[in-house]
Amino acid sequence: MLDFDVAQTRLAEAGKRPKDTENCPLYQAAGRVLSRPVIATLDLPPTDNSAMDGYAIRYADYHAGRRLSIQQRCFAGEQPQPLQQGQAIRLFTGSLMPAEADTVIMQEDCHEIDNAVDIRQEPKKGSHVRKQGEDVRAGQTILSAGTLLGAAEIALLASQGIIELPVYPRLKVGILTTGDELVFPGQPRKNEHIYNSNGPMLAVLADKLGARVVHVLHALDTSASLQKALNTLLKDCDLVLTVGGVSVGEKDLVKPAIEQAGGTLDLWRVCMKPGKPVALAHARGKPIVCLPGNPVSAFSVFALLVTPLIRTMQGRAEILPPVHWGRLKTSREFKETREEFLRVRAEPTPHEIPGLVPYDKQGSGIISSLPWASGFARIRVNTAVGNDAVVPYYDYRYWLA
Template structure:
């Protein structure tokens, strides 16, 4: 059976997404959520012309006077009166500019006299004045919906006066680990056992995407236990993610049980690491079966599962950007699958270069912890040192 290319698999996955409902949440719960409404500014930001400095508001035409009496004092949050001719107003950062003034001279450029000032640097019109609407104008459409809100976005919504916004509900994700060899961290290891790193890794990435994660524990390697765990997970989840058990071995029960309980839509992709990834549905819940090797799970989650989760939440940008850098390595053997190599992008000789981790085995999780990028090598391509290659930046992928 021919392996499905990554781009084709992504297209099929995104076409099969069921969007989550929306809910209204307060500002403090918006970070990382996907906006589901249009936001149009109802106010100017700032609402009035205001001072960008502590200093004195005056008319440029009066700046050359030997003395300029200080006629009023305006602090932030106060509104001054019209500026009298040939006078200045003591003003502080953020305070509204009084009518009649056309510049602000910062206090360092003024000599303070008895009840007056002398300007030491000739100002220009508009100097140190932030005009009304400089940041945002009333009526301006700032968000169209589908944006994943970062901290700065939440701050901007607050600046527009919004106390809450309509966002997608958090995806409810059930996480299953399969493999009798797995032991949870903190427990003693017997011969032949390993610690379950996938659970911690995936939980961290899922919570970073705003998901509610339900840990279903380590599932016994039997058909009955696997079926029971999948049925229970499907009852109260939007998405089920399992690790391990999706290959074709005698102890790999996940794929067969998904086919019995629901529908398997994708299996075996032209991706390295991560070929045995599976996707399907059990009842209303979507299902991803990730490989058990930790670097395979890491790569397939970022390349395939994350875009799916973002699409579930109504995000308009779900695919990461590819950035060109210079290969600081040779890759002489063309593979039959699209490869994602753990790498570190560094500045060398004034250029961005990608350096590979020395062991690209799918079982080496240290490569993912060391890397800051994934180098994308299309199927059938060889790379010579100095060529341009595309990378996915992990800072973006993990954000």
């Protein structure tokens, strides 16, 4: 069987990084990937300003017991007068620092009476002043190409007055489920049918990563149905994901359908549980990844093997998210001839790392384990692991984002 880490690397490298770029409005940029670095054109803060509600003074004017006259009250958004010697200016958080002032005394340390202020606590020179450029300097690279944009990045871009930015086009993903036994939710179901959970699941997973799901198609177990669906997906999508139908049974027709579409397929038996059968193909210059049909297996393969490929094709700088550590909390021992990825829930402990509680049932058809879990605990091949063992933890928050 193919080593799990080797399979992960091969899939991450199976797609091409994007070359095209487009402009995107700031307010629509969440989930997009920067195609070029962004250079600051403005110091942040643009000028010195007050970090507190309080009083701006010259530090040299402070003497214990000395009362300073209030020269002006200046709110944020107003222009302060130059500070005169021996006086103070009432400021508020965000107010510009007056010329000649170098220190802000927060209001809790002051007492105002008769338009003058008593300073009750000796200040430190320069205290509570946000200095121009202390956050960002003009000319500084604030975001690199390949950055995935979220609320924090958009806040930084907005602080520079940016309203449009260069991004890579959204990756177009097509999903193909197969099998005569499947019907989509909302359709009539006979006794011999089961509802198609893989199609909606994979569509949501791809969408959450910022991809654009163009099609979610289903093909019957016939060459004509598969060929028609594949032709549509290869025409309209950058990446195709198929589910089921790549084994060696009489109705496993995905492989010949890919070959008829001009592709070649490499079927792997990956050393992982769940999710051993995985196939990679290229047709018309586009990658096709064939996932196992069991929903938990499809979910696991997508999270651990397909998301690095998607990140590559999106142009992201970070392809493999971090792997954390946790401590198993279990009454049983795990030992497998494949790398096992347990569905676990992370729980806080007094220690630095979380406790990882496995779901009671770990079968590849146990869909209820997916919403219950917060990630995967990795059990190394041929290694006996039990309670309190420290193991790698693949957190959904990072691997599915």
